[in-house]
Amino acid sequence: MVHRVDNEGTDVPELLESASLLVPEDTATDNDITVRDIWDYLVHDEWGTALGLLEELGDARPLPLTYWEKLAEAAERLRMERSAAWCRWRCSEIRNGVFRADLTLLAAAEARRTTPIHSGVLRPMWDLGHLLPTGGRSVSIAALWMENTPLLEPGGRATVRLVPLTPAHWTHVQTGRQITMHEDRAVAGIAVILEVRPPATTMPTL
Template sequence: MDVPRLLEAASLLVPEEVATENDVTVNDVWEYLTRDEWEVTLGLLEELLEERAEVHPLPLGFWQALATAAEQLRLERSAAWSHWRCYETRHGIIRADLTLTPADKARRKTPFSGAGVLRPMWDIGRRTPTGEPDLCVAALWAEFTPSMEPGGRATVRLAPLSPSNWQHLQPGQVITMHEDRTLAGTAVVVDIQRPPTPATAPQHPSPFSR
């Protein structure tokens, strides 16, 4: 287990000298580690670092450390989420409100996992030389939604296979989801966060390497 990296991540928590009785500090994390309560430690860090990341983006190394720890504990969903956050740190964040087509009007009749497994195509406004929609692939992670059923609705995060094709996207833009040429869902972009620096070749698993 990469204890130094986990403690480095824990250092982002509330300092001991200013902590209240309800705050979680690096000493609390260390106490769990010394008792070999790895799953508790990892879950705690995931939750607290995610809250901090909403205000101040975290360095790639923190998410890599959590991904490594989750893989060693065989926590597949936690590992997948940490790798997803690695991808977003490098390429930016795309969030959208997605409504799936009802089962009686769609090809899909069954639910699918919300944990980045599905990699549908999206009509994001690009066109082929002949004027047809130029569909682009992006994996999908549904926030706080273990699975999505036909007709369901959720806020989703998208990880494009080719991020450069998505640079024109803006909040409020309507895009459509396709598992084939038929309409699988309609989404409204609600948040775009560009990466702070240009992404280089990935040095960790992406949503497309699983």
């Protein structure tokens, strides 16, 4: 599918080409798509397809912040809002770190939330075991993105990605840890940490 825009998109090919140069040639998606295949789409001005495949290549190995920034800008110029949001999210993961977790929301009858949550919109509070000087519970904020689904209904379960607002609050959280999600004082969901990726302090070796 060919994605074209007017004057706003005149530099989209350059952004995508520049991003593709940051991908090692031996990197491949699960479907064995490599950066060489993407160049074929760029030659034929199939920018939307090329963008989607570059996003997939970004899951195959760690790539630098600049890579995701270029993809985000290209997506915005192509008016591909979902892709732009995802690429901006990946930028935040590189800056702040990310925790992948298995999240189960409490059912509507057990919690105040009766509507689904959406990826990248909600910034709930998380009980990580910290206490206030007074002995009360101290919570930390982390944005939430669902993998493989745009929304999660009350009572539902999904693999999620959490980007902490203050990474220093999360340094003790390890794989297997159970944490609780809060939108107010009551528990809204329970998450078990599946994977921990700290903030990128240096550019990945290509």
